[in-house]
Amino acid sequence: MSIEEMFMREAIELSRKSVEAGGGPFGAVIVKDGKIVARGTNSVTLHNDPTAHAEICAIREACRVAGNFRLTGCELYTSCEPCPMCLSAAYWAGISRIYYANTRQDAAEAGFDDAFIYDQIALMPAQRSIPAEHVSNNDASSAFAMWKAKADKVMY
């Protein structure tokens, strides 16, 4: 068994345990230097948190352990292709590489909206099923101006 298969086996085992525990059928691990540094399972309904996908939970836990908001050099193993929320979180965290087993189509067959949301994101804001409207405000850019001028800001 390759090392990738070994870590994927752990992510899949977590996805099975998650169902048994009353959570969603998803599991993920974060790996750094060949070792698992964090695990996550889908606890959306258990914790009343729609953002508590397995990958988000694993990323948050890995950052907590590292004391850092960047996971440079870390890899994400997930039982299912990340939804756009989790994929974007991987970008914000600076994950190096993603491995997945099930696909967004497999998730759709199990009743999940991952593929639908991928399709929605590609649409113009006003055309989506959640319409997004631009509201003008003269002060809107002021926080960005403050940010640009701030000498001691922490970039991310």
Next chain:
Amino acid sequence: MSIEEMFMREAIELSRKSVEAGGGPFGAVIVKDGKIVARGTNSVTLHNDPTAHAEICAIREACRVAGNFRLTGCELYTSCEPCPMCLSAAYWAGISRIYYANTRQDAAEAGFDDAFIYDQIALMPAQRSIPAEHVSNNDASSAFAMWKAKADKVMY
């Protein structure tokens, strides 16, 4: 001033306060039945949490207050167009409508990757700057099978 402008003003005020407090230049509010039910600011660097965008924080707080993982009938006002992570979170939460002031281009000019991540998501997994690899596993679908067979599952 319209009611939309009033709520947007609050989101923008939060974005300014966030910079003053050492966070990122973003603020958001969740509104239900004409009232603000939750607020959020970007605390990525303050809390070492790359998922702690203003919208995610506001959604999580609104769900905590509601004791529910769905925010049916709620609207999201955000000082800047949601990144794909936050937009997807709005879908998972069942938000009804989104209002934003600054755009992803404004965010890019301030040094943020929102527009870049939107472009990345549209690419095939293997072509992205974070490559995503499919790993086969015979047990991969087992959690989905358990999920489909589970009589008392909570869908989301």
